[in-house]
Amino acid sequence: MLAPYYLPEIGTPKAQLPTPALVIDLEAMQENIHRMASFFQDKPAKLRPHFKTHKCTVLAHKQLAAGAIGMTCAKLGEAEVLVEAGVRDVLIANQVVDPVKIARLAQLAGQATLIVAVDQADNLRQISAAAREAGSRVGVVVEVDVGLHRCGVEPGPAAVDLARLASGLPGIHFTGVLGYEGHTVLLPDAEQRARQTREAMRALVETAQLIRQAGLPVEIVSGGGTGTYDLTGSFPGVTEVEAGSYLFMDTKYRLLELPFHCALSLVATVVSTPAPGRAIIDAGLKVLTTENGLPEVISPAGTRLAALNEEHGRLEVEPGRTALRVGDRVELIPSHVCTTVNLHDRYYAVRDDRLEAIWSITGRGKSQ
């Protein structure tokens, strides 16, 4: 159905892309990749970027080429996409509990190094049984609740017990612990963020220590997000960091004043200018998300997004600014990049205002 004229030619000016278009600023993104890679270059901890942010295997390979040790992902379906694209080391940072999915997991583990988070003994035994049946070995990290109070066992003895069980089960390769400080990554106050992140990582690293004292080797101590990459990434004992959003950033992460650029935008077109000061764009809730607030217009200046309906965005133009005309392009920064990307099928990668590549978001919708 994608007629030939539907995809723009390489070299097309950004202002002539079909809209709504999810546009990567290649220069800004490559700086983000480089900056994050540089940070980890001389650290004991390494970067395992989160696939859930971009869901694009081209971008995963760029991150790996820059030094990432593997990929993190949220869902088994994402792991399948990554393995198919040749990624050899994948950590699923969530529980996989359904019997059919556990069978898929065990089968996939025969094709790549696969590590999954566990926080429950029965689940571990089921994965073990499936791995034996598939003739594979599934890596596991014990998920530890470091303060987010979502999934994970309590730090300390409960984690040691689960690690011990994992180590004794056939088909399981116990690799370490994972703890996500999701309650701290977006704290706007830098000092509070630092203090609470260190508390969380202390609990994780101490748990790893307890497991080692129980005689079990711990290779992986995984934590971190974009908001805490430097804190967690330099915390003694942490071995890898799962940051994802640094690649693109968004209006929410921008508040933290991290050294990364906003590299992803949504380009829309004005489709109607029915009254002075009001302009309607062809972008609504099916191409932008709002759980972190409304996206922000970055071009043209003096323009503000006032509301998003399902298929429309309503702009307000400051008095005294040039009025928008039908056909004008409007560029917005998403307020939550991960959920925004999940609405789109492809990226338009742009350098110097020209289309350089179109990349499929093959992990989009892989929520199973």
Next chain:
Amino acid sequence: MLAPYYLPEIGTPKAQLPTPALVIDLEAMQENIHRMASFFQDKPAKLRPHFKTHKCTVLAHKQLAAGAIGMTCAKLGEAEVLVEAGVRDVLIANQVVDPVKIARLAQLAGQATLIVAVDQADNLRQISAAAREAGSRVGVVVEVDVGLHRCGVEPGPAAVDLARLASGLPGIHFTGVLGYEGHTVLLPDAEQRARQTREAMRALVETAQLIRQAGLPVEIVSGGGTGTYDLTGSFPGVTEVEAGSYLFMDTKYRLLELPFHCALSLVATVVSTPAPGRAIIDAGLKVLTTENGLPEVISPAGTRLAALNEEHGRLEVEPGRTALRVGDRVELIPSHVCTTVNLHDRYYAVRDDRLEAIWSITGRGKSQ
């Protein structure tokens, strides 16, 4: 990449579907289709259901088989999907303004009866030029702002002028007027909804009358949504109604106490039960939307959705209720069905708790 074991077999119990799963209750949905079709059976107005709700060509054909006169859609990309699936009469209820898209529109108009909304003279001239070039004829409705204050010209003379221009342009078939009373469809107070809807439709029908008085035939007077289908559908002079959500309903539309069932749910799996009274499901903001509030748990009873993160939902279980266990299924009603559907690649259609069909959501993401 979709391995054979990824799609469940027909006959699979609902409780064993892969999750998160978007599940259609076939019985409930077919009652909704039948009830809406019955309403229009003896009315001068007819139903042209909105594709944006379900984005599935199988469902479009079910609606057409039940008496719908064609389909409404929001985007040119959706119209392309519909025409490819054999739908012969499609109304795009929005403006198409980009030159490349106008060329696509003109080309598509050579393959089916295609009608597009216009509210601007230049746009109309560009469509005319493209249709001449493609050797096709594009149907247009003049969009009238009936109080939503989004797109559309003012009722009255402005609409007559545009209709007159449309009627004189080669390649254009002027068909009538469209006005969406989006400001009234969700008004919870039935009397207020009725009053404001009638005001909106009066403006639309009077505008159609003015156009007729100018000597131009008006075939289409299109309005309506699910919340106003009965008001708009029985308003003298309205010829077609664009309701979409009646097919599935959601927690927001349910407040209106319309005679339609909630027929779409999201089935998730409990992946972690880390503390008493807390259970985490594998469904978050990438499979459910929240702009109309949090979705509502319908099963098991006594369970409430407390928060949605990106990949997780956090449930609270009432004291005294049976605790949820890892692997348990949880069923939720979306709070906004149209944006929820747009996150998913397929429906699992269920009757008597068994999978009867899997249908692709081929219009998903067709936002261009």
